[in-house]
Amino acid sequence: MQKYITQTLLIGCFACISFNGSSQNNTNSPYSMYGLGELKSQTNAHTSAMGNAGIGMQSDNFLNTLNPASYTGIDSLSFILEIGINGEYSNYDNSRHKANTFNGNLSYLAMGLKITPWLATGFGLNPYSSIGYEINTTGLVEGVQLAYPLDITGSGDLSRVYFSTAVRPLKNLSLGIESSFIFGNKKQTQYHDLTNLGITSVYNETTNYFHNFYFQFGVQYQLLLNKNNSLNFGLIYCPKQELVTHRENTSYDENDIIIDSEDESEEMFPIPEEYGLGVTWQKNEKFQLSVDAGLQLWSNESYNTVGADLEDTYYINGGFEYKPTTNVLADYFKRVSYRAGFQYNKSYLKLRDIQLDEKVFSFGLGLPIQKQKSTIDFSVELGQYGTSNKNLIKERFVRLKVGFSLKDNWFVRRKYN
Amino acid sequence: MKRATAVLFILTTLLTACEQDTESFNLGLDLVESKSEISVVDSFSVKLSTIKLDSIPTSGTDILLVGQLESETTGQFEVNGYFNFDRQSSLLALDEEAIFDSITIQLNYADYTKGDTAQMQSIAVFRLTQQIEFQENDYSEQYLFNTTSFPCETVPCGQHDFIYQSENDYIEFRLDDEFGKELVALAREDDAEEFINNDNFKEYLKGFVLKPGENAPQSVIGFSSDSVLINMYFHTVGLETTETTIQFTLADENSQFNGVKADREGTAFADLSSQREEMNSKATGDVSYIQGGAGIIVRVDFPSLNDIFALKDRVLLKAELILRPAPESYSGDMPEALDFYETDRVNQIGDQLTYTSNNAEYSLQAYLNEDELYNENSYYTVDISRFISSALAGAYYDTNNGLLVTVPYSDLLSKADQLILEGESSSRNNPTLNLYFLTFE
Structure with a gap:
């Protein structure tokens, strides 16, 4: 256990450095300009491979972060540590311009712990959203319709730390709550090149800071069909939450001399309520099939987004896992978990009357490490986001996640230390 | 376990090492959420x-203006150039036999005109009946102002109708012969007081003013003041006929100025004072x-x-x-x-x-x-x-x-x-x- 704690701390430090220490942007998507930026996948490599489906799935030897109620599924007196890294290769196409970019970063750190047979907790840290873009456009002087070059760059990250608690008041019923704290900033620099208008060019740097708590409630119910088959139902609900924001605005002239600087609090930034439900069919311990659906009511919100309209989002995710055997002495490749999935979701962004959507195929492997129940999980997601119609941008990506799911018995070990 | 950590380190380092700079995209302004505009x-x-x-000082500007302009909005505008001359002692030394022929004034164009210069122009020269005297401005400097005017004779000493042609550098026209003869007569007196010094001379010849002549069109013409001349032409009959010209040049004291009469009566600006x-x-x-x-x-x-x-x-x-x-x-x-x-x-x-x-x-x-x-x-x-x-x-x-x-x-x-x-x-x-x-x- 001692060894674990040292390693956890080491990895934790490393994680923090990777989260915040990198000056590079964690996305290159122009769509990250809107709202809170590009919302990052909150799931680990295990769940990603299954199309992010699993609201109904119990955690057992991995942490299912889709539903806080799932933590009661962690084996008794077990401790699970997960850490994941993420690499993404993207191709952008807006019919006039194509670009390829690559990003890599640490994507999550999570811990789960079964304290008593009816109580489990979890803790984690992951990116919530990322902002990174560089856009050249033609600005128009409002009022006189004079055109000039306008260059806009954005950067920033929002992160999330969370603490989950799950209880099992009845044999087949679990309840969970996940309390998150979301924090971070997004920064945008606008360069107004006014040379042609006979005005000194100006830079304006706007940094929006966000923070607040965010809650997710979850329920899971297991329906045993027979000895080998069960159906697990899950439900999640996230109440509407508003992020506290404040803004720093600094304007510079072309000689980098500050001509104005302001710092003021702004309207709260709402994250609308979200509902999700899922069902998982489990056969033995070898096969699981999950289907999730959910929605988030963005269209109720009316904060200022220039360029984009907000629409309700919904998603349908499905995925399965197959593990040929649970026998630890079996041939290695029979002990590997094979996973695949599909997700379809409508984005909350509507641009030029097109609501963006995302389609992702995913597959992956869970490789057991030696004889322990620890695994290294790989997931590959092949996806497409947006469209090149109406000169919008179509983003195609290959996302690789590698997750380390380290499991140990929490109290039992100590006796022999 | 150690191996797993090592793999993690290597992978993360590799991933972050090969990140690229952000690509820039061209997007229509309608899509851009710019935080400033x-x-x-x-x-x-x-x-x-x-x-x-x-009042504004119009003396010493090196330009003599003459003419008139009419505007429905701003009324009548007339500008008159005033100037005077220093004595010319060579007139005293002139041969007694020399016979006076004519006296003219020569005005060099300053390449400045306003109004209708296509029509026949008309300029009249009047002798002043009062000497030009400087006034002091607020800083005790000697000036003559646009509002200044000096009385003149009622009959012009000369008048000239001409077509403005800028390629001709100047116009020259005859002044009253009687005025020329008077000058000669004075100069030939034994003790011509008027020619003793410039002060005396200017007391006698108080100066001139240029005014729009009869039937003058709506125009203003500028003349270069440093080259205004009065030419007196003589001839002497001897074995050969010799011709002599005597030139009077503008007074050194810079008393040339332009007086302006703006009559806004009947316009909306009548009360401007x-x-x-x-x-x-x-x-x-x-x-x-x-x-x-x-x-x-x-x-x-x-x-x-x-x-x-x-x-x-x-x-x-x-x-x-x-x-x-x-x-x-x-x-x-x-x-x-x-x-x-x-x-x-x-x-x-x-x-x-x-x-x-x-x-x-x-x-x-x-x-x-x-x-x-x-x-x-x-x-x-x-x-x-x-x-x-x-x-x-x-x-x-x-x-x-x-x-x-x-x-x-x-x-x-x-x-x-x-x-x-x-x-x-x-x-x-x-x-x-x-x-x-x-x-x-």
């Missing part, structure tokens, strides 16, 4: 008024005007500028003043540039607006943007950001202060240029103050 506000009112400067009392364009047919020679200039006020302090989240980048000529101004040449001075409640001329370039100060001017296609949408534009910024610096704008607009000051003294500007109540061509802002969110 540039906007122009033109709703701050610009009030124009007309001011008559009490004291410099302290401007006339708002609303009271003068929605126009204000600038007139060189007459010392008429325009005052610009920004009565609602204090509203700027109610505007939030913005930085003023540029303040551009646009002045638009009234239709009548299109009938002639418009001044190419205008000068600006700060002013106060009582319309005193303050500091001139300037701009700095490469550490040097230059006068700030509004330039004419000519509508060469339709000749109806020309306008003057000037960047008065520095004035506006410093006027706003105290978080309060003193509306007692304003700007004076004039043709370049040297032209105001030495030319008869006129510009009629549309006032704030004009529906289309009203003056505007364009304030360019960087606005954020």
Whole structure:
């Protein structure tokens, strides 16, 4: 256990450095300009491979972060540590311009712990959203319709730390709550090149800071069909939450001399309520099939987004896992978990009357490490986001996640230390 | 376990090491959520008024103006060039046998005209009946002013009708022969007091004034004053006939000046009198005007500028003043540039607006943007950001202060240029103050 704690701390430090220490942007998507930026996948490599489906799935030897109620599924007196890294290769196409970019970063750190047979907790840290873009456009002087070059760059990250608690008041019923704290900033620099208008060019740097708590409630119910088959139902609900924001605005002239600087609090930034439900069919311990659906009511919100309209989002995710055997002495490749999935979701962004959507195929492997129940999980997601119609941008990506799911018995070990 | 950690380290390092810089994309402005934009506000009112400067010094400007202009809006304008001569002692030494032939005046063009110069021009020269005397300005300097005039004889000493042709460098025409003979007779007296010194001479020959002749058209012509000459022609009969010319040159004391008579009776500007009392364009047919020679200039006020302090989240980048000529101004040449001075409640001329370039100060001017296609949408534009910024610096704008607009000051003294500007109540061509802002969110 001692060894674990040292390693956890080491990895934790490393994680923090990777989260915040990198000056590079964690996305290159122009769509990250809107709202809170590009919302990052909150799931680990295990769940990603299954199309992010699993609201109904119990955690057992991995942490299912889709539903806080799932933590009661962690084996008794077990401790699970997960850490994941993420690499993404993207191709952008807006019919006039194509670009390829690559990003890599640490994507999550999570811990789960079964304290008593009816109580489990979890803790984690992951990116919530990322902002990174560089856009050249033609600005128009409002009022006189004079055109000039306008260059806009954005950067920033929002992160999330969370603490989950799950209880099992009845044999087949679990309840969970996940309390998150979301924090971070997004920064945008606008360069107004006014040379042609006979005005000194100006830079304006706007940094929006966000923070607040965010809650997710979850329920899971297991329906045993027979000895080998069960159906697990899950439900999640996230109440509407508003992020506290404040803004720093600094304007510079072309000689980098500050001509104005302001710092003021702004309207709260709402994250609308979200509902999700899922069902998982489990056969033995070898096969699981999950289907999730959910929605988030963005269209109720009316904060200022220039360029984009907000629409309700919904998603349908499905995925399965197959593990040929649970026998630890079996041939290695029979002990590997094979996973695949599909997700379809409508984005909350509507641009030029097109609501963006995302389609992702995913597959992956869970490789057991030696004889322990620890695994290294790989997931590959092949996806497409947006469209090149109406000169919008179509983003195609290959996302690789590698997750380390380290499991140990929490109290039992100590006796022999 | 150690192996797993090592793999993790290596993978993360590899992944972060091969990150790329952000690619830039071209997107339509409609898609861009820019946190700031540039906007122009033109709703701050610009009030124009007309001011008559009490007097402007028109002596020593090296130009003699003569002519008249008539405007429906601004009334009658007449400018008269005054000058006098020093004595010419060579007349005293002239051979007794020399016979006087004629006396002429020679006027060299200064390449400045205004009005209708295509028609037959007419200029009359009158002898003054009172000596030209300097007046003192507020700084005890000797000047002669546009408002100054001296009486003259009722009958011209010479008159000339001619077609203006700039390729001819000058005009020369005969003055009254009797005047020439009188000069010769005086010079030939044994003790001609008039020729003892310049003072005596000027007491005798008090000077001349150029006036528009009979049937003169609506025009003003400028003559270069340093080359005005009176030529006296003689011939002597001997073995050969010899001809002699004696030339009188302009008095050294620089007493040449242009007197202006502006008669605004019957126009909206009839009440224009004291410099302290401007006339708002609303009271003068929605126009204000600038007139060189007459010392008429325009005052610009920004009565609602204090509203700027109610505007939030913005930085003023540029303040551009646009002045638009009234239709009548299109009938002639418009001044190419205008000068600006700060002013106060009582319309005193303050500091001139300037701009700095490469550490040097230059006068700030509004330039004419000519509508060469339709000749109806020309306008003057000037960047008065520095004035506006410093006027706003105290978080309060003193509306007692304003700007004076004039043709370049040297032209105001030495030319008869006129510009009629549309006032704030004009529906289309009203003056505007364009304030360019960087606005954020």
